[in-house]
Amino acid sequence: MSNPLLETAKKALESKFTLDYPEMKQSLPDNYRGIHRLDMKTCINCSACARICPNQTIVMVESETERGNKLFPQINLERCLFCALCEEVCPTKCLVLTKNTELEAYDRRSLIKRPEELE
Ligand code: SF4
Numbered sequence: 001m002s003n004p005l006l007e008t009a010k011k012a013l014e015s016k017f018t019l020d021y022p023e024m025k026q027s028l029p030d031n032y033r034g035i036h037r038l039d040m041k042t043c044i045n046c047s048a049c050a051r052i053c054p055n056q057t058i059v060m061v062e063s064e065t066e067r068g069n070k071l072f073p074q075i076n077l078e079r080c081l082f083c084a085l086c087e088e089v090c091p092t093k094c095l096v097l098t099k100n101t102e103l104e105a106y107d108r109r110s111l112i113k114r115p116e117e118l119e
Pocket residue numbers: 052053054055056057058075079080081082083084085086087
């Protein structure tokens with residue numbers, strides 16, 4: 001015979017810790033610091049994000065745009081601390097950390113994201 005108290009505790013634990021990922025995703029707070037998003041149209045190529053990064057995660061790389069060849073941040077997510085200092089210093093707020101947490105990869109080199117991949 002099952003113990004109702006035990007069953008209730010089991011259900012409570014299941015609903016809290018078990019998620020049918022990827023169909024179900026954990027809800028995250030609005031200020032969660034996940035993978036970056038870059039708006040290349042409003043980036044002014046100032047390098048402030050690369051200079052402030054405490055882990056040398058960002059390097060400025062050339063990319064072809066309507067405005068010609070410009071330098072944009074390339075981010076190595078493998079090295080990122082998700083501290084959001086780059087977001088904080090960005091003068092145009094074109095670089096923001098999102099709630100995207102999906103960092104899985106077969107090849108660690110794919111975690112180096114070119115500016116176009118961050119858009
Ligand atoms: S979140 Fe922090 S560690 Fe990651 S790229 Fe930005 S400044 Fe660098």
